[in-house]
Amino acid sequence: MEKNTDLILLIDDDPIFNWLTYKMIKKLDDRRTIKTFANGHDAFLFLQEGYSPKGGYTLLLDINMPVLNGWEFVEGLNRAGFFRNSKEKNIGINIISSSIDPMDKEKAGQWPIIIKGYFTKPLEIDDMMLILGHKG
Amino acid sequence: MGPIYNGHIGEGTILVVEDNDGDFFLVEDFLLEKLRGAAIVRCGNFGDTVDYLNGENPDIAVILLDLHLPDARGMELVKDILGMSNNVPIIILSGYADLRTAQESLKLGVSDYLIKDDLNPEILYRALIYAKERNSYVSLLQRSTKMYQELFDFSPQPMWVFDPVSLAFLNVNKSAMATYGYDKEEFMAMTIRDIRPKEHYRALNDSIAERKENRDTPFAGIFVHTLKSGDLIQVEIYSNDIMFQGSDARLVLANDVTEKYNHIQTIEAQNARLREIAWTQSHIVRAPLSRILGIINLLEIEEGYSQDLKYLLEQLKKSGKEMDMVIQDIVERTAQIDGKHGEKH
Numbered sequence: 001m002e003k004n005t006d007l008i009l010l011i012d013d014d015p016i017f018n019w020l021t022y023k024m025i026k027k028l029d030d031r032r033t034i035k036t037f038a039n040g041h042d043a044f045l046f047l048q049e050g051y052s053p054k055g056g057y058t059l060l061l062d063i064n065m066p067v068l069n070g071w072e073f074v075e076g077l078n079r080a081g082f083f084r085n086s087k088e089k090n091i092g093i094n095i096i097s098s099s100i101d102p103m104d105k106e107k108a109g110q111w112p113i114i115i116k117g118y119f120t121k122p123l124e125i126d127d128m129m130l131i132l133g134h135k136g
Numbered sequence: 137m138g139p140i141y142n143g144h145i146g147e148g149t150i151l152v153v154e155d156n157d158g159d160f161f162l163v164e165d166f167l168l169e170k171l172r173g174a175a176i177v178r179c180g181n182f183g184d185t186v187d188y189l190n191g192e193n194p195d196i197a198v199i200l201l202d203l204h205l206p207d208a209r210g211m212e213l214v215k216d217i218l219g220m221s222n223n224v225p226i227i228i229l230s231g232y233a234d235l236r237t238a239q240e241s242l243k244l245g246v247s248d249y250l251i252k253d254d255l256n257p258e259i260l261y262r263a264l265i266y267a268k269e270r271n272s273y274v275s276l277l278q279r280s281t282k283m284y285q286e287l288f289d290f291s292p293q294p295m296w297v298f299d300p301v302s303l304a305f306l307n308v309n310k311s312a313m314a315t316y317g318y319d320k321e322e323f324m325a326m327t328i329r330d331i332r333p334k335e336h337y338r339a340l341n342d343s344i345a346e347r348k349e350n351r352d353t354p355f356a357g358i359f360v361h362t363l364k365s366g367d368l369i370q371v372e373i374y375s376n377d378i379m380f381q382g383s384d385a386r387l388v389l390a391n392d393v394t395e396k397y398n399h400i401q402t403i404e405a406q407n408a409r410l411r412e413i414a415w416t417q418s419h420i421v422r423a424p425l426s427r428i429l430g431i432i433n434l435l436e437i438e439e440g441y442s443q444d445l446k447y448l449l450e451q452l453k454k455s456g457k458e459m460d461m462v463i464q465d466i467v468e469r470t471a472q473i474d475g476k477h478g479e480k481h
Contacts, residue, residue, distance in 0.1 A: 122430030
């Protein structure tokens with residue numbers, strides 16, 4: 001993976017979590033470019049303006065958020081056509097749920113290509129290595 | 137004059153109520169000619185007859201009754217004997233003078249009458265056999281009618297019959313009166329609309345129309361009914377077409393399920409509260425806990441801790457995870473309540 005083309009998007013309304021995740025990624029791989037968003041809406045606007053089909057986007061997405069929650073965000077991306085070139089798979093979403101509600105996990109199964117992984121907070125070091133593609 | 141006992145046969149005694157010796161011996165001869173060994177009991181007056189009928193197990197097959205006794209006669213006598221006969225067939229032995237009375241008494245339930253001057257063994261025998269046959273058929277019919285009437289009247293569940301055109305009540309049972317609070321007279325002046333809340337009239341018309349189309353299943357559905365007190369109850373309705381007094385009618389069985397229904401609603405409300413609690417556990421309580429665990433995870437990849445601090449971090453993480461397990465357990469248990477999971481997201 002090359003440095004400037006790959007982006008990591010942290011989307012979580014909990015600033016402490018965003019900070020913790022940011023720190024953990026930097027500890028494991030400080031070459032990564034990371035952007036943080038407090039809700040799905042801000043992340044959606046960012047992708048709408050700055051999306052490049054050549055880029056790679058790894059998303060860490062919380063579900064319970066104000067303005068646009070995780071599922072609304074995924075559905076919004078789908079409606080806007082972001083998943084049309086799903087062969088390229090340059091957008092990979094990891095759900096980082098604060099809940100242990102089994103319903104969320106079922107929902108994640110409805111997007112098998114787009115949603116790469118489903119994790120429950122907090123993220124362990126091993127989870128993060130999996131997300132960053134260092135393992136698995 | 138006490139009863140005179142003669143021979144015996146299996147199926148009950150023939151009671152001959154006759155004061156005239158000549159007439160009695162003639163009847164006895166005729167009977168014995170056709171019914172060898174018949175058990176014949178003679179009572180010579182009304183008093184003896186009453187004693188015998190009210191005595192110990194008078195297993196009587198048929199009563200032959202003369203209309204002129206020293207202590208009773210005519211229609212009064214017939215009525216009295218009918219009242220005590222316990223449905224045993226009565227055949228009147230009549231002279232020409234009593235023909236009118238004999239014919240009238242048929243209306244009261246006497247089986248037959250025979251003119252004494254025309255009597256012969258054959259006629260007497262045939263009259264006896266017909267009376268017995270007819271009587272057993274009638275009593276069978278009466279028994280089954282009574283049985284069905286009682287099934288209706290004493291059914292523990294409210295039942296009624298209504299006219300499908302006018303919707304008027306045609307009959308109601310005791311349980312319906314007890315449940316709805318109206319007496320029979322009030323019910324008979326009402327239609328089935330009157331036990332429905334006004335706002336359900338349209339639904340009533342629809343359901344009656346639908347029942348006309350679909351008569352395969354007796355179950356009509358669950359409806360709201362109004363009691364005389366104004367209270368509402370939930371009832372499961374089963375109905376069937378029947379003939380009632382010669383016309384088309386519908387028989388309805390109403391099963392009061394108000395308590396069952398309320399019970400289910402209470403349980404559902406409790407389930408909703410439990411789901412709420414599970415949701416709170418899953419989202420609200422777990423959020424700060426997962427933050428704490430996340431901080432510990434980050435601290436773990438820092439270098440240069442003392443042994444003590446490392447140990448403390450491990451313990452902190454262990455306790456946090458234990459608490460997480462407890463929350464997870466609660467959420468899982470609540471999810472089992474009805475297979476549904478929290479619907480809020």
